Amino acid sequence: MRIVLVGPPGAGKGTQAAYLAENLAIPHISTGDLFRANISQGTELGKAAKAYMDAGNLVPDEVTIGMAKDRMEQADAADGFLLDGFPRNLAQAKALDGILEDAGLKLDAVLDLEVPEDEVVKRISGRRMCRKDGKHIFHVEYSPSKTDGSCDICGGDLYQREDDREETVRKRLEVYHTETEPIIDYYKAQDLVVTIPALGKVDEVTQRAMGALERDAA
Numbered sequence: 001m002r003i004v005l006v007g008p009p010g011a012g013k014g015t016q017a018a019y020l021a022e023n024l025a026i027p028h029i030s031t032g033d034l035f036r037a038n039i040s041q042g043t044e045l046g047k048a049a050k051a052y053m054d055a056g057n058l059v060p061d062e063v064t065i066g067m068a069k070d071r072m073e074q075a076d077a078a079d080g081f082l083l084d085g086f087p088r089n090l091a092q093a094k095a096l097d098g099i100l101e102d103a104g105l106k107l108d109a110v111l112d113l114e115v116p117e118d119e120v121v122k123r124i125s126g127r128r129m130c131r132k133d134g135k136h137i138f139h140v141e142y143s144p145s146k147t148d149g150s151c152d153i154c155g156g157d158l159y160q161r162e163d164d165r166e167e168t169v170r171k172r173l174e175v176y177h178t179e180t181e182p183i184i185d186y187y188k189a190q191d192l193v194v195t196i197p198a199l200g201k202v203d204e205v206t207q208r209a210m211g212a213l214e215r216d217a218a
Contacts (some may be wrong), residue, residue: 001026001213002105004096006184007113009172010120011198012205016113017084018208024213031085034067036058045070063094064088072099080108093183109216110187111209113198117173125166132156140189185215189216 001024007013008033014030023027038046045066052059068086071077100106115123122141130136130151138145138158145152187193194212197204209217 001082001108002100003080003082003108004109004110004187005084005113007178008115008117008120008176010123011113012202013084013113016198016200016205016209017082017113020111020209021082021177023038024082024208026080026081026082028082028084029068029071029077029086031064031068031088034064034071034085038067038186043070045076055115058191061089061091061095064091065099069099070091087142087183089179091184093197095213105188107187107192107211108188110184110192110196111212112184112193112195114184114195115198119199120173121166124164124169125160127164128158129161130156131159134217154188177201 003014003024003026005017014109017028017030030174035046035049035088037104039050040046042155045063048063049067052063064086067085072081083096087096096107123139126140126142128138128140130138132151133154133156136151136153136156137143145158149158150156153159163172169171184193194209194216196205196209196212
């Protein structure tokens with residue numbers, strides 16, 4: 001299957017993408033991984049992306065599209081893939097259609113993870129990171145540390161990242177509504193969108209998505 005996964009920040013796209021890709025036996029292709037791989041390998045696209053990023057500028061669509069195209073053409077993606085974070089706007093969605101059409105392929109589904117905006121804000125703004133380790137993550141409501149302000153694992157101080165502050169989260173949501181949400185209507189016109197309620201436990205959401213894909217394919 002060839003699937004695009006969309007949803008607002010905080011919807012759990014990365015987590016669901018990993019589980020779904022494993023269940024479907026297809027590679028999970030995320031924008032973050034594309035950038036890291038190309039930059040670390042020193043590809044021409046990676047060098048171009050790094051130059052824009054180092055200058056504090058957004059990476060142009062054509063660079064991101066080029067990375068995604070190269071990755072989709074690799075052998076492990078011959079029988080399908082799950083795209084996470086790409087396409088993120090209409091220009092990228094149209095470019096993806098062109099890439100697939102040139103290869104005689106098409107998308108099977110666009111999974112839209114649906115989460116109420118207030119829940120998104122609560123999920124992200126409640127995160128607390130361990131300053132010492134940088135990897136241990138807690139949540140003030142869903143997975144609080146036993147000792148307030150201290151990491152249960154290594155004892156480091158817990159803090160809220162700038163990206164996780166409520167005002168920053170709401171700005172990220174505005175960008176999502178403006179840039180990414182239009183692709184949902186674009187794909188609805190192609191009868192590809194499957195909406196998945198993304199509240200609940202991780203495995204429950206995965207089961208909903210798998211069930212929806214099976215019904216869609218029937």
